[in-house]
Amino acid sequence: MTTIRLPAKPESLEKLIEAISGFAETAGYPRGKIGEIELVMEEVLVNISNYAYPECSGEVEIRFHLKNETTLILEILDHGIPFDPFSLSEPSISADLSDRKVGGLGVFFIRKVADSIRYRRDGEFNVLTLTFSK
Numbered sequence: 040m041t042t043i044r045l046p047a048k049p050e051s052l053e054k055l056i057e058a059i060s061g062f063a064e065t066a067g068y069p070r071g072k073i074g075e076i077e078l079v080m081e082e083v084l085v086n087i088s089n090y091a092y093p094e095c096s097g098e099v100e101i102r103f104h105l106k107n108e109t110t111l112i113l114e115i116l117d118h119g120i121p122f123d124p125f126s127l128s129e130p131s132i133s134a135d136l137s138d139r140k141v142g143g144l145g146v147f148f149i150r151k152v153a154d155s156i157r158y159r160r161d162g163e164f165n166v167l168t169l170t171f172s173k
Contacts (some may be wrong), residue, residue: 044100047088047117051099059103061114067103068173071089075152076111076171082145083167085113091119093164106170110154112133115167123158124149 043058044114047049056077087099101112124146150156150168157168 040102040104042100042102044082045048045100047084047091047119049085049088049097050085051090052081055084055099059101061144062103063111063171066111066112066173068107068171071102072171072173079114079149079169079171080151082149083169086122086145087115087117087119090122091117093120094114106160109173113169113171116161118163119165121160123160124167125158 041058041062043055045055047107057082060073062076063076068076084099087165091097091099097117097119102116104112106112153169155168155170159166159168
């Protein structure tokens with residue numbers, strides 16, 4: 040298992056995503072799938088950097104490995120305020136733009152692109168687990 044931990048700040052995004060992309064590339068993921076993984080991770084990490092630590096600074100840790108050589112498993116941990124992405128209802132994407140609530144599309148996108156998504160609160164940590172098949 041590979042682990043990377045950096046401050047939960049926008050400046051860390053590139054380094055975190057590059058680590059995951061490089062791992063996926065080495066594991067033989069096609070470029071299109073790597074692009075999807077990068078977009079999902081950008082959404083997750085931007086949300087953590089913007090919302091997890093409203094009154095202080097903190098870190099984000101990403102653990103990643105391959106399961107059975109075909110499934111990339113990513114665990115994203117932060118010790119920010121608890122946030123369960125499953126607590127959000129799915130946005131009404133068929134509604135007129137003027138009638139839609141702001142926000143929620145990022146989590147909707149993550150749910151559609153990742154093969155599986157799980158959330159748990161483990162002590163003081165948010166743990167989001169995402170899987171992506173080749």
